[in-house]
Amino acid sequence: MTLIKLFWSFFQIGLFSIGGGMAAMPLIQNQVVNMHQWLTLTEFTDLITIAEMTPGPIAINSATFVGIRIAGIPGAIIATIGCILPSCAIVSLLAWLYFKYKELTLVQGILSGLRPTIVALIASAGLSIFILAVWGEGGFSMNPQAINLVSVLLFSSALFILRKWKPNPIFVMLGSGIIGGAIYLII
Incomplete structure (x- = not known):
């Protein structure tokens, strides 16, 4: 029963979290903290921190973390599948529609307008x-010292190369990061 609840909760999150990972956070909090009480609010804030630090989408990282906390490895797998399944289904439907109707003038006009x-x-x-x-956090400035x-x-070097x-x-990028890190350690 817990695996079904995990799947359904993260399926809803994946279906209704339009706007990126941070837009999913209130939905995840509602499901995980308020409705099912799988985590406390403190644990949820820790979840956000961990999910942002690890590579990958924050909603999927959150689903995996909650799933493993609640039901171990099977829970992590089920919660993650529940989170990504709506997106996979929607993208597959859109791809099918595109390939079926890509020759239509209206579709070509829409795509040309989107480019x-x-x-x-x-x-x-x-x-x-x-x-x-x-220029840093202050944004664009005419002051040469702000550069x-x-x-x-x-x-400039990376662009030239x-x-x-x-x-x-x-x-x-790796070389720029190493060189930049070394320079900032020195100065």
Whole structure:
């Protein structure tokens, strides 16, 4: 019975948590702390911390953690499956619809209209990260002293290396992280 409750609780969370992992936190809290009382509020705050620290989506990490706490390994598996099943079903349905109707003019028009929006969203996220790296938490400033020279040099070097020699970006990020970490330890 506990495994069924775990599955159903995290199925509901996976189905209704639109907007990312942090949007799922109130739903998880309601199911885990308020309705079923599987965790106390203190344990739930610890759960959020652990779920954010570990790699992967926070909702899935939370499902796995709660599942293992309540019913061991089978609970972790059942809760995780319950959390991801709605997304898998919805994406599979959308993929089926796309492949069935991709030749329709209306579908092509919708996708053509979405492309600039997606590019703008990605550019906006990239610009936000760039501003945070160069000017810090204070945001864009005309004051030259507010610029983080180490970040600018690392960014410029990484961009140059990527454009000139086209290596694997993961190696460039790893190298930038090592060099940046060493520089920040020294200064």
